[in-house]
Amino acid sequence: MSQRNRLRSILTLVWLNGIVPIRDQPLYILNLLASPLSFLFFIGIVSRGALIAYGITGGMVLTMLSVGTGLQSDLTHYRVDLKFQDTVVASPVEAPVYVGGMALSEFVYSLPGLAVFVLLFVLARFATLESIVVLAGVLVLVWAFACALAFTLATYFRDVRETFLFSPLISLALTVLPPVYYPISSLPAWAQVAARFSPTTYAAALVQGSVGLAPLSAANAGIDWGVLIAFTVALFLIAALKARWKEP
Amino acid sequence: MSVAIRAQHLRKVYPKSPVGPAAIDDLSLEIPTGRVYGLIGRNGAGKTTFVRIAATQLEPTSGTVTVLGFNVQGEEREIRPRIACVPQESRPLYFLNVEEVVYLYLKLRGLDSTDAHRRTRDVLEELSLTEYRRRSVARLSGGLRRRAMCAMVLASDADVLFLDEPTTGLDPIARREVWEAIRRASREQRTILLTTHYLDEAEALSTRLALVERGRVMLEGTPADLRARVRYPYRVVIQGSYPREELEPLGRVSAIEGGYLVFAREAEAREIARRALERGVRLSMGPVSLEDIFLDVVGRSIESDGSSEEEEAETEA
Numbered sequence: 001m002s003q004r005n006r007l008r009s010i011l012t013l014v015w016l017n018g019i020v021p022i023r024d025q026p027l028y029i030l031n032l033l034a035s036p037l038s039f040l041f042f043i044g045i046v047s048r049g050a051l052i053a054y055g056i057t058g059g060m061v062l063t064m065l066s067v068g069t070g071l072q073s074d075l076t077h078y079r080v081d082l083k084f085q086d087t088v089v090a091s092p093v094e095a096p097v098y099v100g101g102m103a104l105s106e107f108v109y110s111l112p113g114l115a116v117f118v119l120l121f122v123l124a125r126f127a128t129l130e131s132i133v134v135l136a137g138v139l140v141l142v143w144a145f146a147c148a149l150a151f152t153l154a155t156y157f158r159d160v161r162e163t164f165l166f167s168p169l170i171s172l173a174l175t176v177l178p179p180v181y182y183p184i185s186s187l188p189a190w191a192q193v194a195a196r197f198s199p200t201t202y203a204a205a206l207v208q209g210s211v212g213l214a215p216l217s218a219a220n221a222g223i224d225w226g227v228l229i230a231f232t233v234a235l236f237l238i239a240a241l242k243a244r245w246k247e248p
Numbered sequence: 249m250s251v252a253i254r255a256q257h258l259r260k261v262y263p264k265s266p267v268g269p270a271a272i273d274d275l276s277l278e279i280p281t282g283r284v285y286g287l288i289g290r291n292g293a294g295k296t297t298f299v300r301i302a303a304t305q306l307e308p309t310s311g312t313v314t315v316l317g318f319n320v321q322g323e324e325r326e327i328r329p330r331i332a333c334v335p336q337e338s339r340p341l342y343f344l345n346v347e348e349v350v351y352l353y354l355k356l357r358g359l360d361s362t363d364a365h366r367r368t369r370d371v372l373e374e375l376s377l378t379e380y381r382r383r384s385v386a387r388l389s390g391g392l393r394r395r396a397m398c399a400m401v402l403a404s405d406a407d408v409l410f411l412d413e414p415t416t417g418l419d420p421i422a423r424r425e426v427w428e429a430i431r432r433a434s435r436e437q438r439t440i441l442l443t444t445h446y447l448d449e450a451e452a453l454s455t456r457l458a459l460v461e462r463g464r465v466m467l468e469g470t471p472a473d474l475r476a477r478v479r480y481p482y483r484v485v486i487q488g489s490y491p492r493e494e495l496e497p498l499g500r501v502s503a504i505e506g507g508y509l510v511f512a513r514e515a516e517a518r519e520i521a522r523r524a525l526e527r528g529v530r531l532s533m534g535p536v537s538l539e540d541i542f543l544d545v546v547g548r549s550i551e552s553d554g555s556s557e558e559e560e561a562e563t564e565a
Contacts, residue, residue: 001329002358005358008358009356009357012352013356015352017341020343021343024384025343078341081339082341083335083336083338084338084341086305086333087333087338087353089304089305090303090304090305090331090332090333091328091404091406093356093357094325246304246305246324247305
């Protein structure tokens, strides 16, 4: 497949899975916003507004993770129920093109939700050149590892119902337990150690540091970037080695 | 005659059932280029497993399959741009309309917009889908959804088409429209591997057929070859009173409503006809149907379920 055709395939998937469903059912946008805004509301009420800034930065990370959750469900539904993946396998479209196009389509799908949080980010006076660059980099990495994880898992699920089982667990492991919506210092010492096993801990530390919510030295920022990138590369390698494009 | 798909000593045992029966067991066959090849068999006979292996969707356990000269193991990148597949029980994405189902599939394969639009328009016309082109898949009947799936691959630029039970759920008129589109694709020198339950469909479309049972090819050839190779190539239907014991030595007799059905060789069939006419009994005589051949070779109707028997065998083991 030529580069031009690869691009055409990716854009077709973006249109097919990212734009047409919203055209067909605009309520999907509200669905995507529901979880991050619920967290923001809850954090804001419980902390009497003290942690609302964490809710805004955490909401952006959660929105990107929701892209992965959505991708996982879509890929499983398309593979198991509609046999769409089989149709694509028996075509010139390669696995990375399919995953890339589907991941990008979910990103496009999440844009209205992300726009709400960007607006809140600007209203909270967080938008500086440094914070925007950090935020963009972190969100791209979160999107990338969430999609790699989603693709790998989706090729193993036997039924779309299994995604209902795994999605809350993934959400718990990546957004609720790690300090995405609150400062890491709020956690007991043992939980701070456990949180270090989640890539979102590093993502949140970078975003929170860039907007001045938590102190972050240049050395620690370097470590956080390194670990976040390493997690992303590792999840891509696992996807390349373990995801099933052709069934065994 | 060039060969589009060649399978040699193919075997497939699914990983979850390593000691269970093989889905494909030492299957060898050659599918000529530019023809419609019918794969017939009961549910669970191994048809879909074979299609999935040849369409590079499933790994074989052993043996080889080549498509257009390329091995399905290791040369998938060469094969995939040249094939298209309607998987069994596949459905289009529900939020698309019929036109988008075909057009976006063609774009996904890398066709440019002009070509994709032209091919979409033509295939929708050919399969009488033009009036539904703006209708959402969610609002289509099962038959129309299946027709949209067929339209998708028939409009493609692929040289080899895999159609796994493409007309399931279609009404007789729609089936014939799909048949005509398949014939046209075949006239364009495209190779079509068709699996079907409908024996009339297999016979109407296929240049060659393979009858598959328990993962093996039981019989293979043109429809005429298949008839020539069964024990009893003629069927005689006798309507009226006739002594069964006179028929028994001449062929295989079964009672039907109001008479008998006899499968016989040509000389014996003529003899039955002669005697029946002497007795003034009504009869009809002709070559056996594909259904009769299937029954003769497999010992069961194609409608019976092969997979449940395998499961029973596993349970007994």
